[in-house]
Amino acid sequence: MPDCLPFYGWRYNPEKVKIEEVVAPPYDVVGEEEKAFYQKKSPYNIFHLELPETYQKAKHLLEEWIRSQILVKEPKPCLYFYELSFMREQKTLSRKGWILLVKLHHFEEGIVLPHEKVFPKVTDDRFELLKTTGFQFSQIFGLYEDPDLLTISYSPKNLLYEVTLDQQTHHLYQVSEVDIIKEVTDYLKHQKIYIADGHHRYTTALRYKEYMENKLGTTPPRDYHYIAMYVCPIEEPNLLMLPTHRIYRLPNPEDLIQALKNWAEKVYTTEPINFSQNFFKIKERDFGICFKNKVMIFRIKQEVYERFQQKDPVLSKLTLYNFLSLMEQAFQIKEESLKEQNQVEFISEVREVFNHVKDQEIGVIFPELSPLILKEVALQGKRMPHKSTFFYPKILTGLVLNEVRGKPLDFKL
Incomplete structure (x- = not known):
């Protein structure tokens, strides 16, 4: 089970910068x-480090910011309680979670579980940045089981930042009380972690761990044996796992729509302004x-659906998987090929699909999903199709940084 720890986070110094200008x-x-x-918002914006012109420039900027105390280190190890407020369907919702360290485990161990494939080109870039700077600038988004929401039934006191960005308000609290840290980390020892966002960064961290072990060894436990994560209960009522919709640029979209009728039934037609997710009555089989x-x-x-079920009883619970199977079988079209030819967005x-789709393009809209499907897919060792999920809203980059330069983790709770 995962070994979770507090850490000496690095944070922006509020006396030197405006936090709303430096996060992203x-x-x-x-x-x-x-x-x-x-x-352009600030010479100290986190994207100067996370998305630098060169890896060396990121390293030099980071060292300069530390020297000039733009970034400061926590005096003692702590956890961070993260509360995110946002609007959805004219309601104000709030999602809660923790930022902490999680010990790195290979996926085969069944402790930290993925649900998506990774692409080497992306991990190569992230590895070079991590190797050059020795810092993690953003957290992976992980999920764990807590049916009674015990781990987030907490009233934090030490507010570090309140940031509003894109009509979402982020509250970050520092938690250094040993009894609370122990309670949270002890609970997580008995849970699996399901990766929601950040498969490439997690894979990069595994590669970096091996690289650093070749230099400094496997013992004692060092910072590169862990990765900073934002973790949230999978049962959190305001955890939204949205689908990722598509726009396809095809030579003859009318032909595809006409041919669809051999594989699917048209059950409703409406105008974009009247569209609602309520139109999807059978989520495994309905799409727009x-x-x-x-x-x-x-x-x-x-x-047709029964054939997809026979092929894969787990993935066939995803409408996207069924739609892509339909495209391949009915029309001999693979989405990977469309992506390579820049024919898919x-x-x-949903509203952005309506705003962007052009006359000779088709938009494909999918039903919303339950995060429990992700758990089932991950436990079965399956991988969802590329760009299946979109966890909303996203956490901010730059609230807390994690150093992984090879220091021993010698503190005890």
Whole structure:
């Protein structure tokens, strides 16, 4: 089971910077324009380190910021309680979790479990940055089981930051009380951790651990044996695991829609302005096609769905898996090929699909998902299709940094 610890976090010094100018969304959800926007907000924005011009420049900036006390180290190890407030369907919701260290385990051990594939090109970049700087600038997002929500039924006192970004308010609290730290970390010793976001960073950390062990050895326990994670109960009622929708650029989209009728039944047609997730009645089989300012709700035929079930009883609970299987079998189209040819766009918000889809493109909209499906997929050792999930909202990059330069973890609770 995972060994979880507090840590000596590095944080921005509020006497030197405005915190709202230096934090940013996760690096993998922004494009070049957004990256430039955040880097222009402040010469100390975290993207100067997380998405640098060169790895060496990130190293030099980091060292300069430490020398000038732009970044300061906690005087003692602690956990961080993270409360995130946001609007969803005209309601204010709040999601709670913890930032702490989790001991690195290979996926085969069945302790930290993935649900997505990783791509070497991405891990190569992250590895070079980690090797050059010796710091983790952002946290992996992990889930654990806590049906009674005991670990987040906590009233924090020491507020470090309150940041509002994109109509979401992030509260970060420092927790240094030994009894609370022990209570949280003891509970997590008996849980598995399911990776929600950050598969590439986790894989990078495993590679970095082996690299550092070759230099400094496997004992005593050192900082590179752990990774900083944001963890949240999978039962948290305001944990939203949204689908990732698609826009496809195809030569003859009308032909595809016409051919769909051999595999799926059109059960409803509406206009984008009237669309609602309530139109999806059978979540494993229903999907929406947006074409020429209409949204058509299709339902995969029962006999077709049963074939997908026989092929994979677990993944067939995902509408995306069934839709991609349908594309491959019915139309001999593989999404990977479309991606290579820049003919597919991945979008997390339904309204953005409606705003971006052009006349000769089709948007494909999927039902919302339960995080429990992720647990089932991970426990079975399966991998969801690429860009299956979008956990909302995202945690911020830059609230806490974690040093992994090879220092022994010699403190005790």
